[in-house]
Amino acid sequence: MLIVLSGPSGAGKDSVIEELRKGDGNRHFVVTATTRPPRPGETNGVDYIFLDEATFLEMRRNQELLESAQYSGRWYGVPRSQVSGALNEGRDVFLKIEVQGAETIRSIAPEAVLVFLAPASVAELARRLAQRRTEDPAELQRRLDIARQELEQVGRYDYCVVNRDGCLDQAVSEIEAIIAAEKCRVEPRRVVLD
Ligand code: 5GP
Secondary structure, eight states, rough: EEEEOOOOTTSSHHHHHHTTTTTTTTEEEEOOOSSSOTTTTOOOOTTTTOOOOOHHHHHHTTTTEEEEEEEETTTEEEEEHHHHHHTTEEEOEEEEEOOOHHHHHHOOOOOOOEEEESSSOOHHHHHHHHHHTOOHHHHHHHHHHHHHHHHTGGGGGGEEEEOOOOOHHHHHHHHHHHHHHHOOSSSOOOOOOO
16 A cells, blocks of 8 residues: 655654554655755654755656655655555555645555644644744744645545644554555555556
């Protein structure tokens, strides 16, 4: 299966993924590429593949990225080989991307399972983004503006999971339940990439 976890910055996608890593071992969590500079504590090849813009655009031109999108002035993209390699090995592949990327994945792999991770409210999202102190005030405001637009796109997803403050376990178990239900489908969703 190809599972796309999307939703606004600050919704808790990273925390959810961290928990999903503890589950079934047959999972691949894609390390995506970005031109955003690393935050303190982030490691190249673990959190992201950090690239300069020229290298990123070269990969994009060479169709080495399954999808790519600009978010708050920076490029982000999914390395195609990582996804196809893991799918060919029979693993479940998880993508943690913003909503334009999810839309692209929907169009190229309609069988992907799209999960939207939502905050309980914009106020809660704003509080979380401010608390993590990874963005300066201008960037924080930009991310909140983008988040408001992203929240309007929830209708395009297969599932919406709300990640309330202090209720990460519930969000994770709902996502595990979605994965379990998808695996019980009589007609499995088979993702085929060109
Ligand atoms: P951040 O700068 O907070 O790490 O990421 C900004 C947004 O870009 C987040 O919503 C994150 O999930 C998303 N993102 C990360 N990698 C990719 C990618 O490869 N493609 C797309 N479309 N979005 C990504």
